[in-house]
Amino acid sequence: MSNRFVEQGLSSPVNLTWEVTLACNLRCHHCLSASGTPAPRELDTTEALQAVEQVYRAGVFQVNFGGGEPFLRPDFEVILDACHARRLMTCVSTNGTLIDRARVERLSRSHLVAIQVSLDGASEETCDAIRGAGTFRSATEALKMFADSQIPTSINTVLTSLNAAEIPALHELAARIGVSLRVSRFRPSGRGVTGWEWLRPSATQLLAFSAWLTSTAGVRTGDSFFSLTPQERQGLGLNLCGAAKLTCCLGPSGDLYPCAFLQRPEFWAGSLRNGTFQEIWDTSPIYASFRNLRIHSCESCQRFDQCHGGCPAVAYHLGRGVAGGDPECLVKCVTSIEAQTRTQA
Amino acid sequence: MYLLHPKCRVRKEKFGLLFYDLRGPKLLFVETGDLLDPGFFQVGGASKDVFADKSHAERIRVERLLKSLVVKGFVREQSLC
Numbered sequence: 378m379s380n381r382f383v384e385q386g387l388s389s390p391v392n393l394t395w396e397v398t399l400a401c402n403l404r405c406h407h408c409l410s411a412s413g414t415p416a417p418r419e420l421d422t423t424e425a426l427q428a429v430e431q432v433y434r435a436g437v438f439q440v441n442f443g444g445g446e447p448f449l450r451p452d453f454e455v456i457l458d459a460c461h462a463r464r465l466m467t468c469v470s471t472n473g474t475l476i477d478r479a480r481v482e483r484l485s486r487s488h489l490v491a492i493q494v495s496l497d498g499a500s501e502e503t504c505d506a507i508r509g510a511g512t513f514r515s516a517t518e519a520l521k522m523f524a525d526s527q528i529p530t531s532i533n534t535v536l537t538s539l540n541a542a543e544i545p546a547l548h549e550l551a552a553r554i555g556v557s558l559r560v561s562r563f564r565p566s567g568r569g570v571t572g573w574e575w576l577r578p579s580a581t582q583l584l585a586f587s588a589w590l591t592s593t594a595g596v597r598t599g600d601s602f603f604s605l606t607p608q609e610r611q612g613l614g615l616n617l618c619g620a621a622k623l624t625c626c627l628g629p630s631g632d633l634y635p636c637a638f639l640q641r642p643e644f645w646a647g648s649l650r651n652g653t654f655q656e657i658w659d660t661s662p663i664y665a666s667f668r669n670l671r672i673h674s675c676e677s678c679q680r681f682d683q684c685h686g687g688c689p690a691v692a693y694h695l696g697r698g699v700a701g702g703d704p705e706c707l708v709k710c711v712t713s714i715e716a717q718t719r720t721q722a
Numbered sequence: 723m724y725l726l727h728p729k730c731r732v733r734k735e736k737f738g739l740l741f742y743d744l745r746g747p748k749l750l751f752v753e754t755g756d757l758l759d760p761g762f763f764q765v766g767g768a769s770k771d772v773f774a775d776k777s778h779a780e781r782i783r784v785e786r787l788l789k790s791l792v793v794k795g796f797v798r799e800q801s802l803c
Contacts, residue, residue: 379749379751382735382737382740382751382753385736385737386736387735387740388733388734388735388736389733391740391742391749436733438731438733438742438744439742439744439747464731466729466731466742466744488728489744491744529745
């Protein structure tokens with residue numbers, strides 16, 4: 378029901394994903410933005426603070442910071458403070474390596490920040506195979522510090538072939554630490570392109586995860602507009618890709634895109650160095666095209682009302698074009714398993 | 723008087739009001755047209771007589787909406803004294 382309001386076009390996004398830097402001290406195999414070294418001409422502090430002001434004036438409710446590792450920016454807490462001074466809510470996605478008690482205490486003062494710590498396995502072996510040696514330990518230590526504070530905190534896990542079997546155990550680990558669990562989809566962008574065949578979950582794993590998610594309360598998924606549990610999504614009546622409708626992405630150098638997974642020249646909506654956030658949101662042809670995007674090939678599917686064609690970014694990265702229909706939807710998973718079974722028989 | 727919950731935000735849209743609750747996060751699309759201004763839910767705004775220029779039918783609609791927003795946790799009802 379809410380889809381019709383969204384399709385009319387909102388005055389600004391509900392939330393903004395802001396990749397404040399591409400600098401990262403890890404080299405995770407699935408990293409959507411292939412982070413490592415800073416991007417050329419990243420926004421400096423003055424420009425970043427101007428961006429905060431523009432986003433606030435546009436009426437955005439929440440800024441979701443990612444990267445890269447946001448805390449590698451020496452001015453990151455200054456940027457956060459500027460958001461909070463304007464009562465903008467924030468969520469920071471971090472790898473947890475740069476967290477200490479003093480930082481947690483400073484962050485907790487605003488009461489407007491939420492934290493996601495990346496953890497890609499319930500065991501050290503699995504997590505470190507994806508994210509690098511020592512990451513399981515540093516992430517769980519950070520999670521425990523956040524759990525001791527008043528900051529709403531979650532584990533963020535990207536579902537891959539390596540950790541699919543550990544998701545229930547991750548849920549239990551989250552409960553033991555005192556945080557929640559959010560599971561994101563693995564997409565073949567950034568370093569995920571080279572890691573795709575190795576790390577992509579199988580159709581069987583995706584179906585098993587879907588069944589588990591439906592039967593497990595309180596686990597959020599990383600939808601493109603924001604994280605929601607299946608129950609909340611049904612309650613809202615929102616089940617469409619939110620790119621350029623409910624959300625958009627600001628890259629480290631001030632460039633705007635429909636979503637974090639489509640930071641490519643063909644999806645460039647504009648730059649904050651050449652226009653205001655509101656102007657770009659209102660007038661960008663690429664944003665207009667996403668608002669009018671129709672996945673015709675999926676319209677006859679029985680599940681179309683539930684997914685509206687799925688994730689355009691996955692379709693794009695797998696060579697179908699953004700309007701090509703999500704090649705990893707549940708219907709296609711079932712079809713693929715049935716075909717395999719017939720072949721084996 | 724009615725005040726926005728500290729963890730909630732509201733803004734005007736073409737269809738009416740869009741509420742956001744960080745605790746979910748949760749969105750609420752309220753088709754109010756121009757019936758209510760977001761400023762009504764801010765400190766100072768809530769003390770204005772929201773019913774002053776409203777018809778009887780509009781008053782009933784606003785009252786129902788405010789009660790519904792309280793039940794959903796977006797708004798808190800506070801005594802003036």
